Amino acid sequence: MRKTLWISFSLKNTYRVNGILYSLKQIPLLKRLLPQALYRVRGLKVFANVLSGIWEVLSAFLGKFIYFITMVIGIGVLYDRVAPGAVFLHILLFLTAIGAFLNTHLFNPTRDKYYAIVLMRMDARAYTLINYGYAIIKTIVGFLPFCIGFGLQKNVPLGVCLLLPFFVAGAKLTVSAVSLWRYEKGNRAYNENQLGKWQWLVVGALLAAAYAPPAFGITVPSFVIVPVMLLFVLTGAAAIPKILNFAHYRAVQQQLLAQMLNQMDQAGNLAQQQTRKTISTDVRITSRKKGFAYLNDLFIKRHQKILWKASVRIAAVCLFLLAGLLLVFYLEPEIRTKINGLLLTSLPYFVFIMYALNRGTGFTRALFINCDHSLLTYSFYKQPQMVLQLFAIRLREIIKINLLPAAVIGGGLAVLLYASGGTDNALHYLVLIVSILCMSIFFSVHYLTIYYLLQPYNAGTEMKSGTYQIVLSATYIVCFCMMNLQMPTLLFGILCIAFCVLYCCVACVLIYRFAPKTFRLRS
Amino acid sequence: MQFVIEHLSKHFEKREVLRDINFTFTEGKIYGLLGRNGAGKTTLFNCLNRDIKTDGGQFFLEDNDARREVKAENIGYVLSTPTVPEFLTGREFLKFFLEINASSVQNLKTIDEYFDFMHIDPQDRDKLLKDYSHGMKNKMQMLVNIIANPEILLLDEPLTSLDVVVAEEMKQLLRSLKGGRITIFSTHIMDLALDLCDEIVLLHRGELEAVDRTNLGDQSFKDRILAALREEEDA
Numbered sequence: 001m002r003k004t005l006w007i008s009f010s011l012k013n014t015y016r017v018n019g020i021l022y023s024l025k026q027i028p029l030l031k032r033l034l035p036q037a038l039y040r041v042r043g044l045k046v047f048a049n050v051l052s053g054i055w056e057v058l059s060a061f062l063g064k065f066i067y068f069i070t071m072v073i074g075i076g077v078l079y080d081r082v083a084p085g086a087v088f089l090h091i092l093l094f095l096t097a098i099g100a101f102l103n104t105h106l107f108n109p110t111r112d113k114y115y116a117i118v119l120m121r122m123d124a125r126a127y128t129l130i131n132y133g134y135a136i137i138k139t140i141v142g143f144l145p146f147c148i149g150f151g152l153q154k155n156v157p158l159g160v161c162l163l164l165p166f167f168v169a170g171a172k173l174t175v176s177a178v179s180l181w182r183y184e185k186g187n188r189a190y191n192e193n194q195l196g197k198w199q200w201l202v203v204g205a206l207l208a209a210a211y212a213p214p215a216f217g218i219t220v221p222s223f224v225i226v227p228v229m230l231l232f233v234l235t236g237a238a239a240i241p242k243i244l245n246f247a248h249y250r251a252v253q254q255q256l257l258a259q260m261l262n263q264m265d266q267a268g269n270l271a272q273q274q275t276r277k278t279i280s281t282d283v284r285i286t287s288r289k290k291g292f293a294y295l296n297d298l299f300i301k302r303h304q305k306i307l308w309k310a311s312v313r314i315a316a317v318c319l320f321l322l323a324g325l326l327l328v329f330y331l332e333p334e335i336r337t338k339i340n341g342l343l344l345t346s347l348p349y350f351v352f353i354m355y356a357l358n359r360g361t362g363f364t365r366a367l368f369i370n371c372d373h374s375l376l377t378y379s380f381y382k383q384p385q386m387v388l389q390l391f392a393i394r395l396r397e398i399i400k401i402n403l404l405p406a407a408v409i410g411g412g413l414a415v416l417l418y419a420s421g422g423t424d425n426a427l428h429y430l431v432l433i434v435s436i437l438c439m440s441i442f443f444s445v446h447y448l449t450i451y452y453l454l455q456p457y458n459a460g461t462e463m464k465s466g467t468y469q470i471v472l473s474a475t476y477i478v479c480f481c482m483m484n485l486q487m488p489t490l491l492f493g494i495l496c497i498a499f500c501v502l503y504c505c506v507a508c509v510l511i512y513r514f515a516p517k518t519f520r521l522r523s
Numbered sequence: 524m525q526f527v528i529e530h531l532s533k534h535f536e537k538r539e540v541l542r543d544i545n546f547t548f549t550e551g552k553i554y555g556l557l558g559r560n561g562a563g564k565t566t567l568f569n570c571l572n573r574d575i576k577t578d579g580g581q582f583f584l585e586d587n588d589a590r591r592e593v594k595a596e597n598i599g600y601v602l603s604t605p606t607v608p609e610f611l612t613g614r615e616f617l618k619f620f621l622e623i624n625a626s627s628v629q630n631l632k633t634i635d636e637y638f639d640f641m642h643i644d645p646q647d648r649d650k651l652l653k654d655y656s657h658g659m660k661n662k663m664q665m666l667v668n669i670i671a672n673p674e675i676l677l678l679d680e681p682l683t684s685l686d687v688v689v690a691e692e693m694k695q696l697l698r699s700l701k702g703g704r705i706t707i708f709s710t711h712i713m714d715l716a717l718d719l720c721d722e723i724v725l726l727h728r729g730e731l732e733a734v735d736r737t738n739l740g741d742q743s744f745k746d747r748i749l750a751a752l753r754e755e756e757d758a
Contacts, residue, residue: 380620382595
């Protein structure tokens, strides 16, 4: 038994360690520093092993801590009409019911199980039971300190606090035993990752039961909860022999793991399939243009769904919001000065909004998967003048697509400013409109530029460039941080316009110098 | 015309894939490039097509001792998995290709004549390429490379996954096209190489080496190839 436990641990650990090393290797600078025989180097292995060990401990406690802080205590403090202890137990009761069948461990097909049982042909029963036992013990140990700590703080009696972890484990054991029994009766093996419609409905109902009644001052009284908890501890104990004596673990695991593998294969192709699906099959689409303009025109027309239609929809929603705000101005005149103040200070906020609305990443992904992925294998397509010609056409087009919502937002902000009482400096209106348009152009240029300069995909349409992902994340972080920036609209707007103009110039120079070399399939 | 490779080398991290490639290909012949899995056939093609940077060496075309650089338009590269722009129909792809290459295409024909030449059915010509079968995509890719009429045609395992009829059509086509150009055909199916190719070239231990066929029957020729490729293991 110790041996099985040890093997399954080291197996899980090995691939976790290799996973850590692999992701280290994806970081551009580290990539050069790390040796090729990375997976053999002892020091690195030890380091990754330490990380992996820390993760094992953290996952036992940190997960539970976050669970208590957010789901139980965090939401619990919102209810001021009932005693905190009663809310604490009430929420835990229902969440445990959900967890009992959403998080069984026994019916969760994972990679390590696949490696051990299918590839390495370990004894399925021994492997499953030992890992299950470990998971249940981990649950009890992980829950215990927080049940006591948080429970006592909420004035829950110590005895009940001590009972809680065993109640959680008991509920899981009970559900597992019932599922095994159902399997013996001829049902399909239960897969906690593939819930049906009814199961989701039950989850929804239990969630509602956990959080809605306390808002009205109603909780399940403790003279009901405590016996229920005791009952599940007993049924859990009674379930143990069933789980230990179940004979068909191999078959159950085979079935679950086959489903998982199926899912993993699909996930790999999913992005590609999704993008392929965006191609319109409308036979009426044609174009009168020639050469690259013809190619681009057909591309834009066959990708209406993710390009123009999406853009028009966003513009329409923005118009609708504008109309709504104007109505609010009319109904609640006091709000005008507030909005007026906001408009004069919170332009930085709109950097993030423009970031979120930009169609750039979807555009470049579709460009690659549905177009460049194949055409880049033809030599005519890679000739420098061709690359640049097409870049110019594409840039113009993506800017146009993004400008529509930008124009609505920019114009809308100017209208709002006027309607909320206006401003002394008429320049404000101009700066609002122009800076929003500039932001939109900036994002369009930005995405297409990094796509051409870093061309991150390989022939199998996998993302291969760490640098590209870092640039994307950095873009996100910068835009996100902008939300916290408070700066007069006039100043920020002018700075913003200057930056965008400068960036576009630099980007174009870089493209003309480097894109003919960088715009290649990665190998 | 000759295609000359001199001292071409390429390594990935510490692994030398192409060590010191020296070879001269002559026009009018189909060369069968044989090598074991992972020997570097695709890497060699990618280097020649300038998809990846080489570490050193050069390659050029030579007519009557006059050297000229190999430009992108001199090379046609057909990949083992056919790649065609999914969002275009067969006809649109051809139209686009012909417009872009209008200045360089010789004996321009109508689009339908090209389709007829390639045995692509009329009802398939206006379907989106994403709905084409593997074999039809392969035909499209081959067609475009034939129209471009490159002096060097690189074919990476092109017949491996085609049905027997299409594979036979392609073989005939390659034979009919070999005049005036250098065709290099990579495969790891020996019988296919012997059937189609005029010369057999081995890629092993990072080097190219021609196998002399004079005075050898098919079986002893095969044995010699196998012996040469096996050496790698013993080395």
